Amino acid sequence: MKKFNLTKFLVWGSALFTLGVLAYIILFILWNGIPAMNLGLFEWKYTSNNVSMMPAIISTLITIGLSLLIAAPIGVFTAFYLVEYADRGSRFLRVIRLATDTLAAVPSIVFGLFGMLFFVIQMEMGYSHIAGILTITIMILPVIISSTEEALLSVDNSLRMGSLALGAGKLRTIFTVVLPVAMPGILSGIILAIGRIVGESAALLYTMGSSSGMINNLTSSGRTLAVHMFVLSNEGFHVKEAYATATVLIVIVLIINSLSTFIGNKLGSGGK
């Protein structure tokens, strides 16, 4: 006779509930979103008839590209400094750590408000792509710093020693020996950052604005997919289109996640 086991029941029940909620959300979105797809949604020009998400897709891609272009070097270099140069336990190191930890904890709406006050009003950029991109850049900085830091710390110290002993300078050691080994870890951090950019709406609504048109230049207002989705669901007039946008978002997130799992597996098996 097997006795009823409460612990086992609760633990399995919770896990299945969690998995069930996730499956339900995804299937529900796809179930409603796929039939709502039509070519009009991907037309180059947005009109109130086609409610095209193409301008939003382009704006999302530009936002990802440009904010990574700024944040990736800064983040990676910061991690270089933290791991390869700074003395362990120095005051400067502690201050940087406090700064990045605090940045990581700031809610996205506070980033949005800050971006509005600083970039949009004080720097007189107006609601624009560039204001949104700069706000997002600050937001993803801690993500890139911490994953690069982790990747650098996991590089075996004997590699550094070997390179230095062969007469290479510190800089050369970092770029030709340490960086290639740490690359998968850095990449997974960048992918994580892309995920955050794609999903972000609160920080962008009042920096990039929510104009529905196609981007002309960086000083024009626009919306990313997530903001587009927010506007659609908030108005409530275009529920079908909101489902379709949600489907596109879910597909993007699925791709990003499998990519990072793939790189993570490489990280686990490679280099040994």
Next chain:
Amino acid sequence: MQRDFSEKFMKYVFMFCALISIISILLIFYFIFIGGRVVDTPNGRVLEFDGGLPFLTEKGFLDVIFGTNWRPNASTPSFGILPMIIGSILVTLGAIIVGVPIGVLTAIFMAKFCPPKLYKIFKPAINLMAAIPSIVYGFFALQILVPLMRNIMPGNGMNMLTASILLGIMILPTIIGMSEASIRAVPDSFYQASVGLGATHERSVMRVVVPAASSGILSSIILGIGRAIGETMAVVLVAGNQPRIPDSLSDGVRTLTTNIVLEMGYASGDHRQALIATAAVLFVFIIVINSVFMVVKARGEQK
């Protein structure tokens, strides 16, 4: 010589990059708490915006923090944000009640009960759950939870309970990820010793391994609280957003975050200042939560 120069030069480049984080956080502090901007217009000098602290001192710190009336556009405006503070706290509490038991139990499952084959599904699933944009969660809740609540409760379904359940689901991946890691970090000898003394697998896990991981689990909960209190775009769709202190679970509620996002688009003058002050109060909450998180985490690492 050439090499010496580039070595030194790049070192300073790296250092400068490290400084950017510090500069950014200082700028954010400055603009949320202190900063102001006065512009010259044909009608004289106008204060365009002001930081949270000057506004709070001008209107009376206690009058704003403990004021229960939010009427920013009335002829005699009042800027009490107590309803939003209470709203944030209540909704976060609700999220904890929903999310923590399920999250921690799921973490225990993944670390100690999950068959390896199933784990290959669960781990990516939890990662995926963390990556789904909050707006998608909000939209899902708007389409599924809100109509459900409308049927079983008075009101239009946009209420405190809906927001709490939604946030409870949204903090699950945060809690699961970190709790699982801390349960796995408990030395296996703990478990072996307990089983060796004759305890069952379940008993060993629940009475020996999980308590040993408690500080990690606690930090995961604090991290979840931080996420819940800062969440905006999902909550704004389903919480009802009435700026009053709720009496029951079926009442609509407005949080600090949603107060900002709802009104920032058109606010000006004192109204805009009041919203910046709202962000300042939210920021203080986040800093307190983050400090507690760091203390708990540091304690756990010391052990």
